Amino acid sequence: MKRLVAAVALPATLMIAAAATRPFWVAPDAAQAQAWLHAAADRHDAQAEASLARWSDRGDAQARHAYTVLLAHRGDAASRERLEKLLGDAAEAGDALAATQLAQLLASPRAGVGAGPAAGAGARAGAGAPPDDARIARLLAQGSDGHVPAASRLLALRALDAKSGTRDPVRAASLMAQAAQGGDAPAMFLYANMLRAGQGVKQDEARALALYQAAADADYAPAIQALAIAYRQGELGLPADASQSRLMDHEAAEALAHAAN
Amino acid sequence: MTFSTPATLPRHRALVATLAAAAILAACGGSKDSGGNGPAVGTSVSLTLMETTDLHQTILGYDYYKLAADPSVGFERTSTLIKQVRAANANTMLFDAGDIIQGTVLGDYQALVDKVPCTDKLAIFKAMDSVGYDAGTIGNHEFNYGLAYLGQVTGRQFNVKNLPAVSAQARCQGPAYPQVLANVVSTTDAKPIFDPYVILTRTMSATTPDGKTVTVPVKVGVIGFTPPLIMAWDKGNLDGNVTTNGLQETAARYIPEMKARGADIIVAISHGGPDGAAYSATMENGNLYLAQVPGIDVLLMGHMHQVFPNAGSTVAAFNIAGVDKTAGTVSGVPAVMANFWGKNLGVVNLKLAYTADGWAVDKTATTTSTMSTQNADKTYVAADATIAPLVQAEHAGTIAYVKTPIGTTDYRMTTYFADVGDPTAIQIVNQAQAAYVKDYVAANLPQYKNLPVLSVSAPFKSGFGGGTDYTDVAGGPLAINNAADLYLYANTIQAVLVTGADIKAWLEFAARRFNQIDPTLTTAQALVSSFPGYNFDVMDGDGAIKYEIDVTQPLGSRIRNLTYDGTAIDPAAQFIVATNNYRASGGGGFPGLDGSKTIYQSPDANRDVLIRYIKAAATLARTTNGSDRSWHFTRVTTAGPVQFSSAPNLATLAAGDGIPGVTQVQADDGSNLGLARYQIDLSVQ
Numbered sequence: 006m007k008r009l010v011a012a013v014a015l016p017a018t019l020m021i022a023a024a025a026t027r028p029f030w031v032a033p034d035a036a037q038a039q040a041w042l043h044a045a046a047d048r049h050d051a052q053a054e055a056s057l058a059r060w061s062d063r064g065d066a067q068a069r070h071a072y073t074v075l076l077a078h079r080g081d082a083a084s085r086e087r088l089e090k091l092l093g094d095a096a097e098a099g100d101a102l103a104a105t106q107l108a109q110l111l112a113s114p115r116a117g118v119g120a121g122p123a124a125g126a127g128a129r130a131g132a133g134a135p136p137d138d139a140r141i142a143r144l145l146a147q148g149s150d151g152h153v154p155a156a157s158r159l160l161a162l163r164a165l166d167a168k169s170g171t172r173d174p175v176r177a178a179s180l181m182a183q184a185a186q187g188g189d190a191p192a193m194f195l196y197a198n199m200l201r202a203g204q205g206v207k208q209d210e211a212r213a214l215a216l217y218q219a220a221a222d223a224d225y226a227p228a229i230q231a232l233a234i235a236y237r238q239g240e241l242g243l244p245a246d247a248s249q250s251r252l253m254d255h256e257a258a259e260a261l262a263h264a265a266n
Numbered sequence: 267m268t269f270s271t272p273a274t275l276p277r278h279r280a281l282v283a284t285l286a287a288a289a290i291l292a293a294c295g296g297s298k299d300s301g302g303n304g305p306a307v308g309t310s311v312s313l314t315l316m317e318t319t320d321l322h323q324t325i326l327g328y329d330y331y332k333l334a335a336d337p338s339v340g341f342e343r344t345s346t347l348i349k350q351v352r353a354a355n356a357n358t359m360l361f362d363a364g365d366i367i368q369g370t371v372l373g374d375y376q377a378l379v380d381k382v383p384c385t386d387k388l389a390i391f392k393a394m395d396s397v398g399y400d401a402g403t404i405g406n407h408e409f410n411y412g413l414a415y416l417g418q419v420t421g422r423q424f425n426v427k428n429l430p431a432v433s434a435q436a437r438c439q440g441p442a443y444p445q446v447l448a449n450v451v452s453t454t455d456a457k458p459i460f461d462p463y464v465i466l467t468r469t470m471s472a473t474t475p476d477g478k479t480v481t482v483p484v485k486v487g488v489i490g491f492t493p494p495l496i497m498a499w500d501k502g503n504l505d506g507n508v509t510t511n512g513l514q515e516t517a518a519r520y521i522p523e524m525k526a527r528g529a530d531i532i533v534a535i536s537h538g539g540p541d542g543a544a545y546s547a548t549m550e551n552g553n554l555y556l557a558q559v560p561g562i563d564v565l566l567m568g569h570m571h572q573v574f575p576n577a578g579s580t581v582a583a584f585n586i587a588g589v590d591k592t593a594g595t596v597s598g599v600p601a602v603m604a605n606f607w608g609k610n611l612g613v614v615n616l617k618l619a620y621t622a623d624g625w626a627v628d629k630t631a632t633t634t635s636t637m638s639t640q641n642a643d644k645t646y647v648a649a650d651a652t653i654a655p656l657v658q659a660e661h662a663g664t665i666a667y668v669k670t671p672i673g674t675t676d677y678r679m680t681t682y683f684a685d686v687g688d689p690t691a692i693q694i695v696n697q698a699q700a701a702y703v704k705d706y707v708a709a710n711l712p713q714y715k716n717l718p719v720l721s722v723s724a725p726f727k728s729g730f731g732g733g734t735d736y737t738d739v740a741g742g743p744l745a746i747n748n749a750a751d752l753y754l755y756a757n758t759i760q761a762v763l764v765t766g767a768d769i770k771a772w773l774e775f776a777a778r779r780f781n782q783i784d785p786t787l788t789t790a791q792a793l794v795s796s797f798p799g800y801n802f803d804v805m806d807g808d809g810a811i812k813y814e815i816d817v818t819q820p821l822g823s824r825i826r827n828l829t830y831d832g833t834a835i836d837p838a839a840q841f842i843v844a845t846n847n848y849r850a851s852g853g854g855g856f857p858g859l860d861g862s863k864t865i866y867q868s869p870d871a872n873r874d875v876l877i878r879y880i881k882a883a884a885t886l887a888r889t890t891n892g893s894d895r896s897w898h899f900t901r902v903t904t905a906g907p908v909q910f911s912s913a914p915n916l917a918t919l920a921a922g923d924g925i926p927g928v929t930q931v932q933a934d935d936g937s938n939l940g941l942a943r944y945q946i947d948l949s950v951q
Contacts, residue, residue: 112862162860167771191851191861198855215580222582227851230755234800238730245731248338251329252607255369256571258756258871261847263499265758265869 033060038071045075061091069095073106085110096144101151108144108159111136149180154187158195165204174205182206185216190225193217197228201241214241221256226264229257305482308475309620310628313484314355315533317604317612318344318362319568320405322369323376323390324607325657327649330371330668331750337646341390343639344608345397345650351613351637356471360398362443363568364405364492364537365606366390367419375664377411384438388419389660391441393653399443401464403490404450405537405568409500413459413507420445424459426452426507446490446535449516450508459508462520463489465529472620484618484625487529489520491536491556493569494548512547513538517559524561530625531563531618539570539603540596542586554588557597563627564614565601573610573636574603594634602634610636671743673880677888679739679752682912683920683928684725685779685794685802686946687899690892690923691737691752696721696806697891698879699844699872703761706866707842714763714842714865718830720807721844722772726754728799733913733940744886749877757846759868759875762859767837769805770825771857773813773897776803777824780817783948788906793817793946801854805843806896811835816900817908817948826900846872893924899951907945911935914942926950 033041033056044053057075060068069091076088089110095103142163148156157180164177178199184192197216200209214235220228232243233253239245318341327340337343352358367373367388376382376389387395394402408416417424421440423432448462465487472482494510513536521532534556541551550569557565567574572581575594584591594601602612617631639647654661679691700721707714727737739748764772778797805811807830814826828835847867852860868875880886909931920928927947935943 159862162862165857165860167857168767195852195860198852202855204855218580219582227848227853230757230848231853233755234798238798238800240798247731248336251336252339252571254756261756261758261869261871265867 032063032065033067035067038067041068042071042075046078064098069103073103077110096147101148101153101156104144104151105148105153105156105159108141108148108156111141111144112159149183152187154184154189154192157181157184157187158189158192161192161195174199176205178205188223190220190223190228193220193223194225194228194231197231210241214243217241224260224263226257226260229253229260233257304624305472305480305620306474307620307622309472309480309482311357311470311472311482311484311616311618311620311625312355313470313616313618314351314358315564315566315614315616316348316351316358316360317535317566317602317614318348318360318394318608319537319566319604319612320365320369320571320606321362321390321394321608322365322407322606323367323373323388324370325372325390325393326654326661327646328661330664331747333665333668333747337649338640339607339609340639340649341393341608342649342653343647344611345393345653346647347611347637347639348397349650351611357468359400359466359468359486361488361533361535361566362394362399362402363535363566363604364403364490365407365568366394366402366405367416368407368410369607371668372660372664375667376660377415379667380663381415382419384418384436387439387441389657391419391439392656395442396652396656397650399441400466400468400486401444401446401488401490401533401535402441403535403537404445404447404460404492406493406496406499408492409496409503412503420460422460424452424507425454425457426459427454428507444488446488447492448489448520449491449494449511449513450496451511452508453506460490462516463487463524465524465527482620485528485530487521487524487527487532489517489524489532489534491516491534491538491552493538493550494552495550497548510548512545512549513552513556514545514559515547517556517562521559521561531616531627532561533564533566534562535566535568537568539567539572539574539583540586540589541583542588551583553596553601554586555597557599557601562599564616565596565599566612566614567596567601567603568606570603571606572603573605574601575634575636598629600629600632600634602636604636608639610638612636668747669745671745672749672877673744673884673886675739675741675744675886675891677886677892678741678919679737679886679892680919680923681725681727681737681799682729682916683923683925684728684804685799685910685912686920686925686928687895687897687951688920688923688925689804689806689894689896690888691739692723692725692804693806693894694880694886694891695723695753695872695876696804696844697808698876699723699759700807701879702759702868702870702875703842703844703866706868707761711865717763717840717842718807718810719761719842719844720769720805720811722803722805722849723845724776724800724803726800727751728802729912729939729941730799731939732937733942736913744880746877749873749880753873753876755846755848755872757848757872759866759870759872760845760847760850760864761866761868762843762845762850762863763865764841764843764858764863765837766828766830766835766839766841768858768863769835769841769843770828770837772803772843772859773805773815773825773828774822775854775856776801777815777817778821780815780824782820783817783902783904783908785818785902785904787904790907790909790945791904793908793910801856803845803849803856804896806894809894809896811896813897814900815897816902818900818902895924899946899948901949901951903949907931908948909943909945911937911941912944913940916942917944920944 041053041057044050057072061072076084092103092107145156145160161177161180164173181196185196193216197213200213217228217231233250235241236246237250324339325341327337329336418438423435425432444464447460467485469481470484491513539551540554545555577592588597604610604612613635615633617628618625681691704719737751779802781795810831813828816824816826850864914933917930927950932943935941
């Protein structure tokens, strides 16, 4: 059901046609970049990867995007290091999306965080340098200023973090609203939660419902699940309707299956 | 990370596919009858087209998990609407827009459990054929069980790489109506795997300019489309066997051909909806652009599980330029979408006028609408009594399957007293989730292998709907429907990496389930707040985690003596918690749970994981699966009674489940919901 913003690329026939007709000195378009990406990722085509790296180094946006996808897909230490450099250079050059992606990369779990012996029960995952929090914050601010919705969402979550020392639910709500307005489905869902709870913003169940529905329309499973629960329980002004809840649950299962593929 | 991943593309797509011409497999051909044998210019035909879509093997109004009737769904009631339309109109045609064979337990039963034999027709097609369809298309879910099964149940022999040669394939029982699909092409021969279109000649009642009633032949061309994203959704089934083409390009190729072959009108059945994003050949809902292809007179849509037209719809796809949700047009073409599971019937009334150039649609006289199986007074139309007998065996087989034992339990598993600590229906869910995540971490996330794995689950059914709205699985054999009672929603498993401080905050939030109790009050106090039971997460960890909830304290200060393996939990220590995708993504608004702590997003449903765990355990015992009191209330003596509601006459059940001090004080709590009032002595917890 519903709309899915899937990362399905151009038909292979188009890619082949593009590859066959493009002189090597002409910068790649999206089709060419995708062709190289898939050749490198699926067939381990070293020449295709070299082409991506070369054009990426020259600052070509299409090639850089495809190359970042390739490196992120690989996930090994060398690829990660290369990816950090690539995104860092782009961010420094003013690319808000790259700044956001780099922030996400730096914040993503590595071999473990934290240090020192445990004072009580529990454990720590292992050694590893903690992420550079200040840098992450700067990068997200750059992304948010550049109207990247995911950056605004992540900044909002930081503003909600009790451990951050700068907890500010009102600012969080404002940033989350901005991200939701930008079409970010997780932000729609999270902002709906905030509206529902009156967290940092005046409680407004009608707006919360509309946002859940908008996120559900974008095939975001948690929002569909929220609607399934709301129908079952008669929440958010909806009539209690077990049958409609079951239908929503079915929709959620479908959205989850799509997301998993 | 938000990067897209590669390897979602079909590989090795043959360049020749764009060069080779697909065979034309129209059932009826021939040139337009424009000679002297045609009707008089000005002759008119009123033609009513009906649409079903997304039936998903929902034949009867029945919920197989609840083993109970559900009249809000089911083709047996759509059939009643179809017969009403036929009775009221001289010229009607019936079409289906796909997603037919999958989506209910019955669908899985016939595909995976007791596979429908080659010589037998799929249950849904038995029902549809009994009503009589003119044509239909193929939805994305038709590909879920693989091409071999799809070929079998549709009576096709696909010439694709992973199937035997066509000559070696049996031609099995398919539906009696033609199924058309133009945009899915075999990589073997570059031809569409279904007939791309069909041209149906129908004799229709017409009115001549002088008012006489005559019969005339009308050729109706029908072409079908499915979302190109099937290549991603069913990659495992389709990669290397078929490719998809864009809706617009495909239509632009075939529609002139259909016209040349005599089609008087063109009906496009597209299993999708409209989308205002820029056109691409791989977009999921390409109907805004499909309808722009010249020649399409009617668009029958599906896939979105929505009703169209619908003037009040807030669905984004129906509120874009080019879509008129009131008039029911997409890019100016009359269009309908008939919801799903047989809840609605799409209806397009066309007025055809015969001109010097042949039949033409009078767009000013065209109307689109949907009919609902639900009446204005919320009752439902009567079921067509002819449908149920057709699928009696399949229905009975599915019920038997749902009742098939997957294990046994030596104790009754319920949520009647989950609010006061009863673990009988929750511990088993937590055990299944934790075991699943532990296995995954051990095999795939070595960096976390030394971390404790905990699990949370909540009582999804906790009396909101009254005394029957609780999980209640009797001791004895356990079946699939019992697993659905133990785990209500279609969540998938996720694992989050949290700190001891996060766990404390998580449990503090869950403890909102309770009002703050003043121990000095002599009047009765209600224990349970309006905080929903489905958010009352109970954390468990094979007996290792223990905590108290002190309901005399304000919100945020109620969790006491939180220990792991008998030692106070270090706020900085790390834990993995198995939960579901809803909670991990921020559902319920728990502090810090916002999607950022997820270390594993499993594709597996919590319910399926539970079923597998029960099957592996074979026998569930109270001592090992239903008696771990991971939490209890902090002991306090209250001057007055502390009360809560649950189903009546179950105090002995609470005692048997290890919950002391529970007594029933009123058999009816006054809610008129079949609930009794209990009180709990907090001094003995």
